[in-house]
Amino acid sequence: MNDYLEQLEDEAIYILRETAAQFEKPALLFSGGKDSIVLIHLALKAFRPAKFPFPLVHIDTGHNFPEALAFRDKLVTEIDEKLIVGYVEDSIKKYNLKETQGRFPSRNALQTYTLLDVIQANEFDACIGGARRDEEKARAKERIFSVRDDFGQWEPKLQRPELWNILNGKIHKGHNVRVFPISNWTELDVWNYIKKHKIELPNLYFSHERDCIVHQDKLVAISDFIQPLPTDVVVKEKVRYRTVGDMTCTAAVPSTASTIDEIIAEIIETSISERGQTRLDDQLSEAAMEDRKKQGYF
Amino acid sequence: MNTLKFITAGNVDDGKSTLIGRLLYDSNSIHTDQLGILQKQTKASQNGEIDLSLITDGLRAEREQGITIDVAYKYFSTDKRKFIIADAPGHEQYTRNMITGASNADLIILLVDARKGITEQTKRHASIGSLMGIKKAVVAINKMDLVNFSENVFEDIKQDFEEKRAELNYNEIIYIPVSALQGDNIVEKSENTPWYTGEAILPYLEKVEISTNVQSLARFQVQWVIRPKDDAFHDYRGYAGLVLSGSYHVGDKVKILPTGIESEIIKIERHQKEVEKAQAGENIVLHLKDNIDISRGDSIVKVSEAPQEANQLKTWLCWFDNTPLNLAKTYLLQHRFKTVRVKIQSIEQKWNINEWQFSPTEEVRLNDITQVNIKTNQALFFDAFKEIPQNGSAILIDETTFNTVGACMFL
Incomplete structure (x- = not known):
């Protein structure tokens, strides 16, 4: 088989x-x-x-x-x-x-x-x-x-x-x-398939440095669409994206994983689901x- | 590492959802945020313990009614295997959903409440699994904690089921005493059943071997013809499709059906790479020696291994629609990639899945499992479902609503 x-x-x-x-x-x-x-x-x-x-x-x-x-x-x-x-x-x-x-x-x-x-x-x-x-x-x-x-x-x-x-x-x-x-x-x-076939991905998926707003334990990138308020906590963090949706409602994940192997290791380790960790819009109701x-x- | 697809049969009362929840939970397949939602749903009612059964109830209507209506697919893996669970409803009114789930399963787990033993429902589920061609069954005798893990209770139920197995087509049935709620014999062998010498459920599922039909006669239907429209591939004409059973080699003498024209395989491609042979379950592109007019739905078989050819045949028919079968009406029969028009000529008998008996019937209604005679407007090239399920199954489609109204397993 x-x-x-x-x-x-x-x-x-x-x-x-x-x-x-x-x-x-x-x-x-x-x-x-x-x-x-x-x-x-x-x-x-x-x-x-x-x-x-x-x-x-x-x-x-x-x-x-x-x-x-x-x-x-x-x-x-x-x-x-x-x-x-x-x-x-x-x-x-x-x-x-x-x-x-x-x-x-x-x-x-x-x-x-x-x-x-x-x-x-x-x-x-x-x-x-x-x-x-x-x-x-x-x-x-x-x-x-x-x-x-x-x-x-x-x-x-x-x-x-x-x-x-x-x-x-x-x-x-x-x-x-x-x-x-x-x-x-x-x-x-x-991810295993991407690894096996060496499929190229946008660099967003790999660890990079980004200015982010800390919002309810999630990191939201500062961009043309999201600007920090005076009360916001802003950090510069090593992050990657686990899903790529809109800049306004997709959270980044703190990560130093810069290769597919490292990403796979992180996913196996993590205890939070993909959507739960990165989407700000699915949690409004069950x-x-x-x-x-x-x-x-x- | 390969995949095992299995279906769990039983209802919430038997602890089916709890069993699935337990397998997912103990194999660390539930994420903490999902657990958070579960805890919210469980609320205060369960004195803080998570209700594992809620993991599988996806749709709001199901949560409201506390039952599984539709087939839900759940995924988990261990370092030995990837698992796909088809979680189907147990109630008789959802028999069609269970048939659907069973059609895509390699193995069935039949859940039996140790306090109740083999019930009408167990028989119904066992019959459906057998009918749909599943070869391996696990009879999980659940709620052993409520019968003090009694060996006698376990043995009695096992004996009861063994007496019935001659009427079923499973070639392997194993019995495991479990408590899904407490986790006994699910992932690890339980100390509460020292008399039980077999394995826990998960280790068994990790190693059970599923027979493939690589050894069967070779069957292939053309799914899609690849003909590039640019000059570099001017002469390229490839017949893409899935090897349904058996295997094909470069050099095989083949026959195209329905035309009956013979030719030879000169090239087999798999994902743009040339290969010498291809086997059941693989998508390939076949190239033939001769330039023949071949279209979607045509069969390519080995010259010496012809399938049955007929435009009248007898078949199992499981009915899925709220509107009963209409004998005066024409339906569409989709036999893999070939769709023909059919009429049901006569209804032979109905299989009573609770009593395991045939009875005469005049009509075919929702959830009925019957044997009928059909007539097609063009010849079909098929095998009996029991011999080669991939070439012996078809769906029946209503010509006006386009709904899938029935499943056929050719006799």
């Missing part, structure tokens, strides 16, 4: 090819984070020497890390694939959306508008994403092919049973499917993710 990383890889490639075969206009959602970088790597294995049978789509929240955007553009040039960018700023103007209030505003809820607009404008019937079931409780019950209605809504009670690895991608016009090829991977699997997913979020 093959090694577990090879089994996970086989499963993901199978799902990517199934998506290409069953849908008219799929797209791969690319965030610039490690999970979607791994997805690109898997897509290369699934479809080369041909081009990807789908474009890459990035929802730019306007609060991205500049390093992640630079990495995105470099990668897209290297692999020579098409990239479509949707801007949350555009949706804010178009729909006169209100920004989330508070010190560390998250555009997670707003980016749903942009995503649904991009889906509609391009008539995408499937969107491939890098979400994993181990991330969060509401994700643990997510399907590989997750059907969404015209409003992008996820209805947990109406999800289709998935038997064996036979995937049913038949949908009505206007509906679309979110596809999760790395559903069965854990955070550690992703069902925060479930609610966002129902509204069309990934």
Whole structure:
């Protein structure tokens, strides 16, 4: 029997090819984070020497890390694939959306508008994403092919049973499917895979020095979007990012890990989950993710 | 290090969620912030102790009702193996969810309450696991602490189940006395059961061998045709797909179905690297000697190893939809990468999973497990589910709602 990383890889490639075969206009959602970088790597294995049978789509929240955007553009040039960018700023103007209030505003809820607009404008019937079931409780019950209605809504009670690895991608016009090829991977699997295949990542993931505000035991980088108040405790720390989301709501982790091996050792040691340690927006309520997913979020 | 996928069957009363919670907790797979949320949920009711069963109840509706409705997947690993748990609901009204979970499992853990012994529910779960082709079963006799870790109680239950095993298709069944709540015989052998000579659950799961179907006849369906549109690869035409069973070698004489045209494998690629052979479970790209018109859903088999070919066949049908089967209606049958239109010609009988008996039936309703005869609009190239499950299974799709309404295991 093959090694577990090879089994996970086989499963993901199978799902990517199934998506290409069953849908008219799929797209791969690319965030610039490690999970979607791994997805690109898997897509290369699934479809080369041909081009990807789908474009890459990035929802730019306007609060991205500049390093992640630079990495995105470099990668897209290297692999020579098409990239479509949707801007949350555009949706804010178009729909006169209100920004989330508070010190560390998250555009997670707003980016749903942009995503649904991009889906509609391009008539995408499937969107491939890098979400994993181990991330969060509401994700643990997510399907590989997750059907969404015209409003992008996820209805947990109406999800289709998935038997064996036979995937049913038949949908009505206007509906679309979110596809999760790395559903069965854990955070550690992703890192071990990155190590095994020497996949390049943005330098944000490795230890670097940064000026941060200390907020409820979490470190939030000072940036164009987050400026310190006179009452803030500001520190210069060696940090790395365990997840790469918006600069406004992703916390850095104190770390001196500068290699993949050191990062893997830290993850094994740490007793806090990925989202728990780095996301300022999932902890509002126990069902925060479930609610966002129902509204069309990934 | 490889992966073991297993399903846990039982309900909250049997301590199923507690068992899963215990496996995750004792293998250090629960993070402290998640524990914090659990502690909040457990509130004051449990005098400070964490209710491990809450780990698996993901959706709010489930927390509200205190039951598992949907299949939840949980992950943990030890230094020997990676584990994927399909946590499926135990209630009869969610039989379809358990069938779904079982379809993706290598092993089933049947939880039995030591005070109650083998119940109708145990029989139902054992039957589903067996029907779905699971070959290994662990009968975990739980709540041993409530029967004073009595060897007699354990032996009686074991005997009771052994008497029934002839009717099941498991090829290995082991019995373990446990207390999920207290952790007896979960990760380590318990001092409370000195009479028990076997292993604790986790060490067993770490080493149990799962048979692959590498030794079976070779089966491959074309999933996706790779044809680059640029000049450098002008003549490249690769047939991508998953080896469903057996193995393929460069030089194999093969036959394409349904056309029946014969050819030879001249190149096998795996992740862009040329390999001499490929086996069950691997995604590959096949290249053939001759330029043949081949599309998605076509089978490529060895000349000497033909599958069955038919447009009328008998199959198990497990029904998943709230709307009962309509014999007048046409459905879609998705046999891996090939989708055909089908009609159910007749219903032969219904398997009563509580009593383990067939009975005649006129209809097929939600959660029913039946045997039916179907007719397809094109020939299928298949094997009996018992022989080669990967080429003997299919899903039934409603043509109007597109819901997955049934699971088929060909007889």
